[in-house]
Amino acid sequence: MIRRLWRKNSAGALAVLIVLAVALGGAAYAVAPPAQIPASFSALAKAASPAVANIATEQVVRGPAGFGPGMPRGGPWGEGGDPFDFFNRYFGQGRPPMTQKMHSLGSGFVIDPKGYILTNFHVVQNASKITVRLANKKEYPAKVVGQDPKTDLALIQIKTDTPLPALPLGDSDKIQVGDWVVAIGNPFGLDHTVTAGIVSAKGRVIGAGPYDDFIQTDASINPGNSGGPLLNLSGEVVGINTAITAEGQGIGFAIPARLAKEVVDQLKATGKVERGWLGVMVQTLTPELAKSFKMEGKGGALVADVDSDGPAKGQLKRGDVIVAFNGQEVKDASDLPPLVAAAKIGSEAKVTFMRDGRSQVVSVKLGRLPEEKAASQGEEGGKAPETLGLQVQDLTPELAARLHVKPGSGVVVARIDPNGPAFQAGLRTGDVIVEVNQQATPNVAKFRDVAGSLQQGETALFLIKRQGHTLYFSIDIG
Numbered sequence: 001m002i003r004r005l006w007r008k009n010s011a012g013a014l015a016v017l018i019v020l021a022v023a024l025g026g027a028a029y030a031v032a033p034p035a036q037i038p039a040s041f042s043a044l045a046k047a048a049s050p051a052v053a054n055i056a057t058e059q060v061v062r063g064p065a066g067f068g069p070g071m072p073r074g075g076p077w078g079e080g081g082d083p084f085d086f087f088n089r090y091f092g093q094g095r096p097p098m099t100q101k102m103h104s105l106g107s108g109f110v111i112d113p114k115g116y117i118l119t120n121f122h123v124v125q126n127a128s129k130i131t132v133r134l135a136n137k138k139e140y141p142a143k144v145v146g147q148d149p150k151t152d153l154a155l156i157q158i159k160t161d162t163p164l165p166a167l168p169l170g171d172s173d174k175i176q177v178g179d180w181v182v183a184i185g186n187p188f189g190l191d192h193t194v195t196a197g198i199v200s201a202k203g204r205v206i207g208a209g210p211y212d213d214f215i216q217t218d219a220s221i222n223p224g225n226s227g228g229p230l231l232n233l234s235g236e237v238v239g240i241n242t243a244i245t246a247e248g249q250g251i252g253f254a255i256p257a258r259l260a261k262e263v264v265d266q267l268k269a270t271g272k273v274e275r276g277w278l279g280v281m282v283q284t285l286t287p288e289l290a291k292s293f294k295m296e297g298k299g300g301a302l303v304a305d306v307d308s309d310g311p312a313k314g315q316l317k318r319g320d321v322i323v324a325f326n327g328q329e330v331k332d333a334s335d336l337p338p339l340v341a342a343a344k345i346g347s348e349a350k351v352t353f354m355r356d357g358r359s360q361v362v363s364v365k366l367g368r369l370p371e372e373k374a375a376s377q378g379e380e381g382g383k384a385p386e387t388l389g390l391q392v393q394d395l396t397p398e399l400a401a402r403l404h405v406k407p408g409s410g411v412v413v414a415r416i417d418p419n420g421p422a423f424q425a426g427l428r429t430g431d432v433i434v435e436v437n438q439q440a441t442p443n444v445a446k447f448r449d450v451a452g453s454l455q456q457g458e459t460a461l462f463l464i465k466r467q468g469h470t471l472y473f474s475i476d477i478g
Contacts, residue, residue, distance in 0.1 A: 038233065041182050045194045048235055050135045050165040051110040052228060053117050054186045055142070055156075057127035059102050107185035107228030108132070108156065109237065113163035115140075116268065118260060119227030120242055121147045121154040132158050135192055146267030150275075151211050151259055152242055155267040167229055169264075170236025172215065172256035175199055183219040183241055183252075185228030195220035197250070206243060206253060210337040214253040215239045221252030230254040262342065275341035277369035278349070279310015281470050282333045285321060288474035292461050294357050295321055299331040303353075304463070305470030315362040316353065318463070318472075319438070323359075324352035341369070388451070388477075389420015392433065394443050403432060405465050410434040411447045425475045427464070434470070435463035 106123030110116065117132065124130055130142040140158035147154040175181070179199045187193050197219030204214040217230060221241050230239035239254025266273045282301035290296050300321040306312055316322075322330050325339045326349050343349055345368045352361050392411040400407040410432040416423050433441055437460055441447040454460050454477050462473045 038180060041194065041196050044182055044231065044233065044235055045184065048167060048182075048184055048229065048231055049192050049194070051167045052135065052184045052192060053108040053110065053119075054133040054189075054191055055106045055108050055117075055119055055123055055227065056131045056133070057104050057106070057124055058129040059104075059126045060128055105186055105189050105224045106226045107224065107241070109184075109227075109229045110164045110166045111169065111237075111264065113166050115158040115160055115164055116145065117142070117156050117158065118240065118264065119154050119156060120240065121149050121152045123227045124154050124156060125149075130156060132156070133191070134164075146271035146273075148263050148267060148273045150209055150273070151255060151263055152209065153240065153255065153260060153263055153267070155264060167231075167235070167237050169257045169261050170232055170234070170238045172238045172258045175202070175215070175232060175238050177201060180233055181217055181219055181238065182231045182233075183217070183221055183225060183228060184231070185221075185225035185241060187220070187222035187224040189224055193225075200251070204253060205332075205334045211259065211341065212334055213256055213259060213338065214243070215256055217252050217254060218250040219252065220250070221254075225252075259338075274345065275369040276343035276345050276347070276349075276366040277311060278336075278340045278351070278364060278366060279307035279312045280316055280322075281305040281307075282322065282336055283471055284333045286474065288459065288476075289461075289472055292459060292474050293319060293321060293354075295354060298354075299323070300354065301330050301333040301336040302472060304472050311364050311367045312351070312362075315364055316351065317355075318470075319355070321354040322351060323354060324350075326350050340366070388422045388475075389417035390422045390427065391415040392444055392447055395432065403430065403465070404468060405432050408442045410465065411441055411444050421475065421477075425473055427462075427473070428466070430466070432465040433462060434465055435461075437461050438463075 104123070106119060108117040108119030108123070111118045124144055124147070127144075130144070131139055132142045133139045140160065142156045142158045145155040145157050177199050181197060181199055183195045183197075185193060197217050199215060200218050201216040204216045205212040206214060215230065215238070217239075219230065221244050223244075225241045228241045229237040230241055232238050236257075238257050240257070240260055241252060241254045243253040245251045263273045281304045283304045285293070285295060285300050285302045287296070289302060290298065293302070300323040303316055303318055303320040303322065305318060306316055322336060324330055325336060326343065328339055330336050330339070340349070343366055345366055347366055348363050349366050350361055351364055352359065354360075391414050393414045395403070395405065395407050395410065395412055397407050399412060400409070403412065413427060413429050413431045413433065416427060416429055433447060435441060436447065436450045439450045441450055456477055458477045460475050460477055462475060464471055464473065
């Protein structure tokens with residue numbers, strides 16, 4: 001109704017809205033000027049589409065018979081499936097592996113007339129062949145120039161005889177919730193589809209990686225849109241469309257252009273991104289964990305582990321809560337990784353943290369983040385025998401090797417009751433319990449000794465290893 005009013009009689013519409021405001025008690029309501037409500041996105045779409053690319057990839061994969069597109073993904077103790085079937089699935093004899101080709105589609109956009117195209121890392125990951133098709137229907141073979149899995153960005157290049165139209169990376173920090181945005185891509189292989197919506201939220205953390213800071217939009221994004229541009233009304237790229245939620249419609253996520261600017265130059269120059277490294281693994285300080293660490297009502301990043309070869313070794317320890325980095329407040333675990341990553345390698349960083357209820361500051365000389373590591377955030381899980389609904393066993397050398405942990409470093413969860421408190425808290429089969437209430441549990445005997453002393457109504461603090469991550473869990477003993 002309001003849109004019709006604007007189109008037919010903008011002055012009359014404004015008068016109607018003012019009357020409504022007065023009728024609602026005289027409250028002041030901000031009304032967008034008519035000029036900010038676009039009548040059409042056609043000019044924007046026409047100008048931007050020539051720089052948008054359809055990206056088709058081919059990769060060769062090996063897997064068990066029947067493996068292929070549409071098969072569920074996940075590790076040996078993924079969230080789906082029978083939670084009791086860890087050992088059968090992990091050590092059982094599978095069918096002979098087979099090799100097959102997989103094809104996928106994605107999007108991208110030209111950022112340099114010389115043929116450099118920005119897209120998602122997951123669009124071109126492990127691709128043996130990449131083909132780019134532009135709006136003029138011309139197709140080009142492409143090569144990967146550089147990729148950064150931690151931000152899910154990749155830079156590819158095609159060679160042409162003439163300069164290509166390119167899209168500028170805009171200032172994503174200036175966009176506001178409610179601003180109009182336009183997405184262009186290739187959903188389900190439908191070339192150069194244009195959708196429009198608004199910025200629904202900023203700074204979303206969706207668990208995609210250590211540098212989560214997504215723009216949420218209700219502009220339609222579907223499979224095949226990955227890597228395509230999210231544009232403001234000036235035709236600048238403010239985001240790179242990356243993720244959707246399968247549970248709902250009108251919810252898509254884009255990597256901010258600010259983050260892309262930080263990595264593009266490095267990808268072009270060296271093919272990879274170098275970042276500062278503190279050498280800690282952090283996780284969210286939940287209300288339950290905050291109580292355990294005497295930090296009720298406060299924020300920060302809980303240190304779950306300190307790398308034995310990292311810069312912070314000997315200065316920070318498990319259980320510390322980092323509340324500031326180089327004078328910038330750390331309200332949550334997601335705040336720390338981008339601050340550390342952006343800091344200069346070799347610089348002295350001031351880290352403010354809480355330990356035993358007291359504030360302390362240390363100076364840490366930052367290292368270079370190794371390729372295989374990232375200051376990461378955790379999830380949540382852990383518990384004890386009978387009353388806790390799980391069974392554990394010692395780590396054999398073979399099992400320790402498969403789980404990438406040291407023999408004698410903890411006990412592995414072999415079975416878990418999906419209705420028990422351990423499972424409800426987040427623990428899963430395959431987790432390695434390292435400590436209970438900050439007491440080491442190197443074997444089943446020690447674990448039963450420590451867990452057996454837990455009292456009903458007590459809140460126990462568990463430390464676990466899961467797929468290379470170290471995580472704390474706070475669990476109420478029923």
